[in-house]
Amino acid sequence: MRRNITPEGLWQQMGIVSPDDVDIEVMAYFCGARVKYRELTSCAARIVGKGSKAIITVDRTASIERQRFSIAHELGHWAQDRGQVSASCRSKDLAPFKLKDYQDDREAAANRFAVELLMPAQLFMKAAQGMAVTMASASYLARQFRVSLTAASIRLVELGSFPAIVVCSNLQGYRWSWRHPELPLSVRVNRLISRHSVAHSLITNAGLASPGPVTVDAEEWVSHPGVEEYVVVEDSVRIGRGTVLSLIWWEDETSLVKLE
Known part of the structure; x- marks a missing residue:
């Protein structure tokens, strides 16, 4: 692998034109890295490499989606540190929402590489064009690109056709969020999860099933002048014990x- 190679450049070099063609182990081999499962x-x-060869080891007990993201993440390190690299990455490092400040953070940079390698912008935008920002859409895209629901939701918010925010919350409250790049900065996500939101109900009632997309007052999720005058669509699902992922979508952009 040459230095400063981009995920898009790797797709082009390998002649990949569809998510169905992506074999992450073959991509790793193309880059001079062998993948082992332990x-x-x-x-x-973890990855250990020197010269033009490297070995990537991933946890064999992890889900397929996590294994694929882990391999892509380690390839991100290999792209950064071509020549000699030794890195062990914890679960909290392998988080698709940890993309900010990636120019100054090695783990965030590796995550950004992984996201763009597994879900190239051009292909993802084509697949998501015109899609409602719902968990059904995110689930469809997650299956198509063989990534986690969280990763697909973030990419859908980042590259989708409509302004939206994805929010993760748990019993302790707000954990993190990711927004569409064109969403006005004056729109701020509330740090307290409203008791009137579906997310709060799913967190506090383990037996409750997700109702799917519902219309809620915008002030339940965001704050800015005039927020009390309109509604948003909320679609929340559990992604773990006591943890909920929510897509907040402006169906009406007025x-x-x-x-603005």
């Missing part, structure tokens, strides 16, 4: 146009 306890994945 039961790991001290880390989620209120955002006024802000």
